[in-house]
Amino acid sequence: MARVPILGDISGVLDEGLEGLEHNFVTARIEDLVKWSRARSCWPATFGLACCAIEMMATGAAHYDLARYGMEVFRASPRQADLMIVAGRVSQKMAPVLRQIYDQMMEPKWVISMGVCASSGGMFNNYAIVQGVDQVVPVDIYAPGCPPGPETLMHAILTLHDKILTGELTSRREQTGAGAGFDLADFPAPEPPAPEPEEAP
Amino acid sequence: MSETDVATEAHEDAPVASTALFGQAVLYPDRGAYLATVESLRDEGYCTATDLTVVDYLTHPGRSGLPGGVQPERFEVVVGLFDHARRERVRLRIQVPADDPTVPSLFDLFPGTEAMEREAWDLFGVSFEGHPDHSRILLPEDWVGHPLRKDEGIGAIPVQFKSASDRR
Amino acid sequence: MAAVRLDLGDDERVRRRDGSAVLRMTEVEAADLVLDPSDPVTGERADERMILNMGPAHPSTHGVLRLLLEMEGETVLRSKPIIGYLHTGMEKTGENLTFLQGPTNVTRMDYASPLFSELVFALATEQLLGIEVPERATWIRMLMCELNRVASHLLFQATNGMDLGAVSMMIYGWREREEVLRFFEKVTGLRMNHNYIRPGGVAADLSDGWQDDVRHLLDIIPPRLDEYEVLLNDQPIFRARLQGVGVLAPAEALALSATGPILRATGYDWDLRRDEPYLAYDRVDFDVVVGTCGDAFDRFAVRLEEIRQSLHIVEQILDLLPDGDYRTQDKKVTPPPRARIDESMEALIHHFKIFTEGFHVPEGEVYAAVESPRGELGCYLVSDGGPKPYRMHIRGPSFANLQTLPHLMHGRLVADAVAVISSVDPIMGEVDR
Numbered sequence A: 001m002a003r004v005p006i007l008g009d010i011s012g013v014l015d016e017g018l019e020g021l022e023h024n025f026v027t028a029r030i031e032d033l034v035k036w037s038r039a040r041s042c043w044p045a046t047f048g049l050a051c052c053a054i055e056m057m058a059t060g061a062a063h064y065d066l067a068r069y070g071m072e073v074f075r076a077s078p079r080q081a082d083l084m085i086v087a088g089r090v091s092q093k094m095a096p097v098l099r100q101i102y103d104q105m106m107e108p109k110w111v112i113s114m115g116v117c118a119s120s121g122g123m124f125n126n127y128a129i130v131q132g133v134d135q136v137v138p139v140d141i142y143a144p145g146c147p148p149g150p151e152t153l154m155h156a157i158l159t160l161h162d163k164i165l166t167g168e169l170t171s172r173r174e175q176t177g178a179g180a181g182f183d184l185a186d187f188p189a190p191e192p193p194a195p196e197p198e199e200a201p
Numbered sequence B: 001m002s003e004t005d006v007a008t009e010a011h012e013d014a015p016v017a018s019t020a021l022f023g024q025a026v027l028y029p030d031r032g033a034y035l036a037t038v039e040s041l042r043d044e045g046y047c048t049a050t051d052l053t054v055v056d057y058l059t060h061p062g063r064s065g066l067p068g069g070v071q072p073e074r075f076e077v078v079v080g081l082f083d084h085a086r087r088e089r090v091r092l093r094i095q096v097p098a099d100d101p102t103v104p105s106l107f108d109l110f111p112g113t114e115a116m117e118r119e120a121w122d123l124f125g126v127s128f129e130g131h132p133d134h135s136r137i138l139l140p141e142d143w144v145g146h147p148l149r150k151d152e153g154i155g156a157i158p159v160q161f162k163s164a165s166d167r168r
Numbered sequence C: 001m002a003a004v005r006l007d008l009g010d011d012e013r014v015r016r017r018d019g020s021a022v023l024r025m026t027e028v029e030a031a032d033l034v035l036d037p038s039d040p041v042t043g044e045r046a047d048e049r050m051i052l053n054m055g056p057a058h059p060s061t062h063g064v065l066r067l068l069l070e071m072e073g074e075t076v077l078r079s080k081p082i083i084g085y086l087h088t089g090m091e092k093t094g095e096n097l098t099f100l101q102g103p104t105n106v107t108r109m110d111y112a113s114p115l116f117s118e119l120v121f122a123l124a125t126e127q128l129l130g131i132e133v134p135e136r137a138t139w140i141r142m143l144m145c146e147l148n149r150v151a152s153h154l155l156f157q158a159t160n161g162m163d164l165g166a167v168s169m170m171i172y173g174w175r176e177r178e179e180v181l182r183f184f185e186k187v188t189g190l191r192m193n194h195n196y197i198r199p200g201g202v203a204a205d206l207s208d209g210w211q212d213d214v215r216h217l218l219d220i221i222p223p224r225l226d227e228y229e230v231l232l233n234d235q236p237i238f239r240a241r242l243q244g245v246g247v248l249a250p251a252e253a254l255a256l257s258a259t260g261p262i263l264r265a266t267g268y269d270w271d272l273r274r275d276e277p278y279l280a281y282d283r284v285d286f287d288v289v290v291g292t293c294g295d296a297f298d299r300f301a302v303r304l305e306e307i308r309q310s311l312h313i314v315e316q317i318l319d320l321l322p323d324g325d326y327r328t329q330d331k332k333v334t335p336p337p338r339a340r341i342d343e344s345m346e347a348l349i350h351h352f353k354i355f356t357e358g359f360h361v362p363e364g365e366v367y368a369a370v371e372s373p374r375g376e377l378g379c380y381l382v383s384d385g386g387p388k389p390y391r392m393h394i395r396g397p398s399f400a401n402l403q404t405l406p407h408l409m410h411g412r413l414v415a416d417a418v419a420v421i422s423s424v425d426p427i428m429g430e431v432d433r
């Protein structure tokens, strides 16, 4: 009897085709599977800046329980994170740091701008605050509010999940040259080797 | 300013003008007598410096609160001292002219003013002679200007409607 | 009053310009030190000495604090906190908002205890205006502020536990804080940044049935504090990481202008609520919690006990809160009631004037201070007679307290640095303003 991990006993396959499998399985396009897995474990980077960060932490804590969406693992290292939640006002001094952290994150990556300060400068339209984090990094979702309550943040996150599920898989690849980053055009097919000169008989 | 009662208090050798406003004692030493006044206050029992900041009086319409004999200048360094044993606060207001905005540093008397003096330098450009680390604290090190001066604008930029590019 | 006698000699440690615990150099100079660690005289490479950068995006620096640490192996020699990554220009913005709008601005400074910033701004404005606040408003302010202190210290317990590896503390602390926030949301409409305490009183009366909500809080929080004690106080690893770490003497704390739990943990008995009573603190009974040796454990324990004391005050307020107005009836600062606006044109104009132009505040300058969960929170207001402050300066306790960091970390391991930062409990919004 042939047993295969996950699928179990597959000996019936020869007689009954797919019906002969012990367990059911799904078929899908690889693109859908990739999107699904991206959306279901979208790890945020800890990027708390100001008041909004407190609400972001509250969202991750017991009562609102971000773990339901596979997101409770706030990663301190940007290289392990898929999502940057810019929670709070971005000062002129912080902007270069923010950009550096964004650049350190691996593609695919997303950005949620949490709170009015991150989205537009909010009530602080002055010399010190960057008027909208979208001047520094590309933003996918804006969460309104000052501070956005945990419900609003979760709504933003679910909207982002939708966006990941319906969006184009390689949305930024051509723009940034990132991702796998190759284009076949960049690798011209090798010249066929010159035919060996025939030896004179 | 009906509550202001102007008196002159003898401090060491130089007399220092003082007022009491809302029950808060205020002294007005001039720049030369600043360190000596703070030192004698410390020896009197004012054990901690709670606050140090600067006010830029460039656009203030009237300076009616000042007692006689105090020459108003553009900048004013405001220092708060607290005597815990007697539970008394005193505030010092030191007039600093715009063409020479320097005052001696309080670091040797109250090391806790170190960060506050750096902040005052950063935001107002008043420098503190003898400060151990005279540098910007809140703004980036390469920032030009001192944003809380009254002749610097708030620096607001008009917010236009921003739409996300439809590529993403 | 002071439990510890001050010896004016023992603050010499914090007074030194060179060779002290503070790394007094610019980032560029520090970078040069990294590039060339060799000894300038002997040319010998001192490989053990290096500059380590920590932050500003570091999970245990409580926001956007950045530290430059000069290390010898694992030991921290000198260090420099670099702040300003959250500098919001609030003092400048405050000059462009009316006195009525002011609390909206200052409440965003210390976002763990927003009501205190509103309170100190309102107290300063009221002194300039020379108005009396109704009794009920005063007591409501006290109730809300003490509950806010509870929420803020619970937040500290959560983050302090997390920084030291007790991650479950993180969950517990937030769970209790959430209960308090729910009450705040009911009364003020917001979970944080309430803009509830305004010059002249508070924005709205307490919600119906507030007594039950507060009693509910009084019922559930104390037993959970006992749980924390079992979890943390009785936990040898937790104690080992805190006890004897980051010791500060009272004279040093005073010299560095440190206030609040940091000062009290050194054994120095000082609390503005008792020693310079504002609101109605002289009419309630509470203890000022002091530590014994000023280490990180004392700072933790002082804050834990202060939660109990605050709840004790809240309990008394339940009985003592008088009836009456929740804001002053002075026509100058308070708009007419909603019903009158529908009837009378004058009332409408009056309402419109207050909310567009604001009320004029007599010329003068004033300093008001309250005891926030982090120490003395002060507000220095200068008015030129107009509807906007001429200058608004907030003395943030975290800003001054942060100066103790290099002295607390000096000579300790880098792992202790995390415990020390956490025990100082800086809120960067208030440090950078």
Ligand code: SF4
Binding pocket: A050, A051, A052, A087, A088, A089, A114, A115, A116, A117, A118, A122, A145, A146, A147, A148, C108, C193
């Ligand atoms: S949006 Fe509001 S809550 Fe968020 S950082 Fe800005 S001021 Fe704070």
